[in-house]
Amino acid sequence: MGNRLINRMKSWLAITTAVIMATSAVSAGLNQSSAPDFTLKSNTGENLRLSEYSGEVVLINFWASWCGPCRQEMPLLSELHDKYRALGFTVLGVNVEADSRKARKLLQEQPVSFPVVFDSDSVVSKQYNVVAMPSTVLVDRDGNMRYLHKGYKPGLENVYQQQVRDLIRE
Numbered sequence: 001m002g003n004r005l006i007n008r009m010k011s012w013l014a015i016t017t018a019v020i021m022a023t024s025a026v027s028a029g030l031n032q033s034s035a036p037d038f039t040l041k042s043n044t045g046e047n048l049r050l051s052e053y054s055g056e057v058v059l060i061n062f063w064a065s066w067c068g069p070c071r072q073e074m075p076l077l078s079e080l081h082d083k084y085r086a087l088g089f090t091v092l093g094v095n096v097e098a099d100s101r102k103a104r105k106l107l108q109e110q111p112v113s114f115p116v117v118f119d120s121d122s123v124v125s126k127q128y129n130v131v132a133m134p135s136t137v138l139v140d141r142d143g144n145m146r147y148l149h150k151g152y153k154p155g156l157e158n159v160y161q162q163q164v165r166d167l168i169r170e
Contacts, residue, residue, distance in 0.1 A: 035060070035139045036127040040094070040117035043107055048092070048117050051143075056088045057167040058139040059160065062125060063093060065102040067133040069152040074112055076157040080164065081114040087168050088141070090114065096125050096133070136160070140167050 035058075039049040050058070061077055063070035074093075081091040091114035095103040100118045107116060119125050128137060132150035138160075140146050147163050149156060 033145055035137065035143055035145045036124070038124045038127065040119055040124060043104065043116040043118070048115055050092070050139075053090050053092070054143060055141050056090050057084075057141055057164060059089070059091045059164065060128070060137045060139065061091060061093050062096055062119075062128065062130045062133070062135040062137075064095065064097050064133050065106045066097075070134040071106070071110070072154075073134060073152045073157065074110060077160075078112040078114060080157065080160060081112075083161075084164055084168065089164055089168060092117065094119050094124060096122060096130065098122075138163050138167060140170060 035050060037049065037051045039047050042048045050060075059077070059080070061073075063074070065071075077091045077093070081089070091112075093112065093114055093116035095116060095118050097103055097118075098120050100120055103116075103118065128135070134149075134152050136147075136149040136152075137145050138147040146167060149159070
């Protein structure tokens with residue numbers, strides 16, 4: 001009887017710890033470090049370079065077509081891009097799939113207003129230590145990474161909006 005109770009308590013502790021970590025580790029402020037520059041081919045066929053957005057606040061969103069939360073947040077990111085674009089803000093979508101055909105198909109079905117680039121060799125994903133889908137990095141006007149969000153759940157777009165506003169005001 002004692003071992004069963006101990007095992008149940010261990011299970012309860014493990015579940016509780018997992019829930020706490022999942023809800024508290026969604027986003028984190030980062031120590032200011034320079035965002036690694038990169039150049040990738042865009043969905044329009046041109047090469048885009050992060051440094052071309054110097055002086056702007058940039059939200060870099062790493063996503064994949066197979067990722068349900070990625071699909072869910074894309075229209076919200078498009079709205080955010082449209083709302084703050086005139087104030088020096090850009091969303092830059094980085095698709096992480098080795099084969100971009102499914103991503104291109106998704107973009108036809110669900111168009112977005114922000115530029116999308118393809119990281120088919122995972123070079124940029126590795127530079128940014130992407131381990132979760134989606135992953136979002138907010139970069140300030142000086143090119144410093146300021147916020148990191150791993151994953152997406154409804155309501156996180158409100159956090160993005162507040163962080164974008166704060167960075168635009170700096």
